[in-house]
Amino acid sequence: MTPTVYGIESLTGISLDSSTRLTLSDGPLQLGWKHSGMTSDFIAEVMALRYSRSRKDYVQAHHDIGYLSNELIENAVKFRQPGEILIEAGILDGTFLIRVKNTIDGVTSSRFQQLLHRLQSRDPGELLLEQIETNAISAESGSGLGLLTLLSDYDAKMAWAFEDNNDQRVILTTTAAVAMPPSSNL
Amino acid sequence: MEISDENFRVWAEKNEVYFDGVFRLAGPDAYAPIYSLISGLLHEGHKQVTFNLTGLEFLNSSGINLLAKLTIEARKMDDLLLVVKGTSQYPWQAKSLPNLKKLHPLIDLRLA
Numbered sequence: 001m002t003p004t005v006y007g008i009e010s011l012t013g014i015s016l017d018s019s020t021r022l023t024l025s026d027g028p029l030q031l032g033w034k035h036s037g038m039t040s041d042f043i044a045e046v047m048a049l050r051y052s053r054s055r056k057d058y059v060q061a062h063h064d065i066g067y068l069s070n071e072l073i074e075n076a077v078k079f080r081q082p083g084e085i086l087i088e089a090g091i092l093d094g095t096f097l098i099r100v101k102n103t104i105d106g107v108t109s110s111r112f113q114q115l116l117h118r119l120q121s122r123d124p125g126e127l128l129l130e131q132i133e134t135n136a137i138s139a140e141s142g143s144g145l146g147l148l149t150l151l152s153d154y155d156a157k158m159a160w161a162f163e164d165n166n167d168q169r170v171i172l173t174t175t176a177a178v179a180m181p182p183s184s185n186l
Numbered sequence: 187m188e189i190s191d192e193n194f195r196v197w198a199e200k201n202e203v204y205f206d207g208v209f210r211l212a213g214p215d216a217y218a219p220i221y222s223l224i225s226g227l228l229h230e231g232h233k234q235v236t237f238n239l240t241g242l243e244f245l246n247s248s249g250i251n252l253l254a255k256l257t258i259e260a261r262k263m264d265d266l267l268l269v270v271k272g273t274s275q276y277p278w279q280a281k282s283l284p285n286l287k288k289l290h291p292l293i294d295l296r297l298a
Contacts, residue, residue: 037210063244063277070210071247078212129288132254135214146247153281 003173006116007159011175016099019090020046024073026082036077040069043089047096050184057181064178065089065096068156071146072174076102079112081169091180099175109162109170115144116160124151154178189220196220201232206241209249217252224256228266235260236269239283240298243276250282254289261290269294 005012020043024035044066051061069089076085079102086101104112119127128148135143150156156178163171188197194207203224211217228235237253245253260268270286272279274297287295 033212037208059275060277066244067246067278074210074212074246128285132251132285132289133258135251136255136258143251145251149247149250149282153278153285 001164003161003163003171004113005159005161006113006120008157009159011097011157011159011177012161012173014092014097014175016088016090016097019088019097022087022089024077024085024087026080026084033074033077036070036073039087040066040073043069043087043098047089047091050091051181054181054183057183060181061096064154064180065098068096068150068154068176068178069098071150072098072100072176075146075174076100079104079108081105094180094182094184095177096180097175097177099173101171101173103165103169104172106168106170109172112144112160112172113162115147119144119147119151124148128152150176187223189223196223198223198227201227201230201234202236202238203227204238204241208244209242210244210246211248213248214251217248221252221255225259228256228260228263233265234267234269236271238271239279240271240273240275242272242279245278245282250285253286257286257290257293260293267292267294269296272297274298 022039024039044062047065048058048062051057073087081103083103087098089098131143131145131148135145151158156176158174158176161173165171188195194209196203196205257268260266268290270283270293272283274280280297283295283297287293
């Protein structure tokens with residue numbers, strides 16, 4: 001079945017075969033919230049190394065990779081159905097790319113697709129401020145604020161693919177890219 | 187009063203709130219005690235309240251939401267000047283703190 005794609009469709013076709021691949025399983029130990037922080041810190045440590053020629057570039061790359069990875073993995077942990085979370089991350093042509101794949105339920109899938117639909121026709125910076133005002137008067141979580149900060153404050157390019165899995169569950173694959181600082185040791 | 191775990195610490199001294207470390211809590215519920223602490227300070231009748239973020243290394247989007255909510259709370263109070271002290275040493279601050287100024291143009295935002 002062809003997936004439903006939102007965002008920048010060309011990102012979904014980029015191969016990350018030669019990248020770092022991590023699988024977070026939820027086995028008997030239960031995947032903790034803490035793991036999303038540890039995993040994103042690890043990815044930032046490994047990926048930012050090539051920018052260590054310049055202190056400024058290194059700090060910038062380490063932070064941007066860490067923030068982007070953390071938001072995507074936090075979302076996967078927060079909204080996933082039992083099962084593995086697959087994470088692929090790499091640097092291609094001066095861009096950091098991360099792809100996170102996990103399973104969500106049908107209700108989460110429709111709510112998320114509505115949000116992405118709204119995103120398509122609006123400026124993310126405006127939507128971010130609107131969402132912050134809405135959050136201030138309600139305690140609702142899952143507002144998409146993380147994605148809006150990525151699009152608005154980090155200029156991230158993103159794509160989301162939803163694929164039905166025949167059992168009321170949906171496989172969600174999120175791909176995100178941010179430009180890296182210019183200097184590199186490679 | 188102070189709230190902390192192994193990664194972060196937040197505390198108030200007179201009319202200044204200090205944030206220190208890495209804030210990566212799971213959502214509005216987890217941030218609620220911090221919100222209550224600071225919201226309480228905003229309503230104590232000070233002319234000026236300062237959020238000192240110079241030790242705040244990392245903040246996830248739920249944490250950014252916390253700062254935004256507190257900014258909106260301060261915006262409702264006509265007699266209160268909110269000062270936000272940040273640092274460009276931590277890249278998220280230069281990217282995301284200007285949003286607070288958009289929410290509340292009278293904020294005194296100092297990014298050193």
